[in-house]
Amino acid sequence: MGLIYAEIELINSWELETARKQMMDPDEVKRTFVTMLVDTGAVYLSINESIQERLQLPVVGSKNFELADGRVVKYEVVGPVEVRFGNRQTHCEAIVLPGNSEPLLGAIPMEGMDVIIDAAGQELVTHPDHPAMAQLKLKYARLLD
DSSP states (O other): OOOOEEEEEEEEHHHHHHHHTTSSOGGGSOEEEEEEEEOTTOOSEEEEHHHHHHHTOOEEEEEEEEOTTSOEEEEEEEEEEEEEETTEEEEEEEEEESTTOOOEEOHHHHHHHTEEEETTTTEEEEOTTSSSSOOOOOOOOOOOO
16 A cells, blocks of 8 residues: 545634634634645644644644654644544644654544545545544443442
8 A cells, every 4th residue: 555645624723713702703714725644653643834834823732752763852732723634523733843844644633533544545535434424432441330
């Protein structure tokens, strides 16, 4: 299987909520479409500094991340950001990668939108078992008497 890319809409969630409260013109909400590498080996949504600059997402902290080569690096975390694909949306934080690094759609936003990779079609698709609406797993621990 080759590399899978998808057109993803990213929206500044703080501004979106402000617009919903009619405290901001909805046309002023910062949003952008980004072609992202769909990376099931990545956990988080990763954007680059250019995307962060366009969306003006607030920095919520920083975290250490271990890269594939074993190096540990510290990156800023921003959010929340609304992530949209097709008829799906979810909210999450994003890691800000340096410069114009390739943005990644990782497992957390994919699970939140209930999307999967169609290996035969080489594309990201909404889950075929629930096409109308995302269906998420809700697991719980059963309390013992």
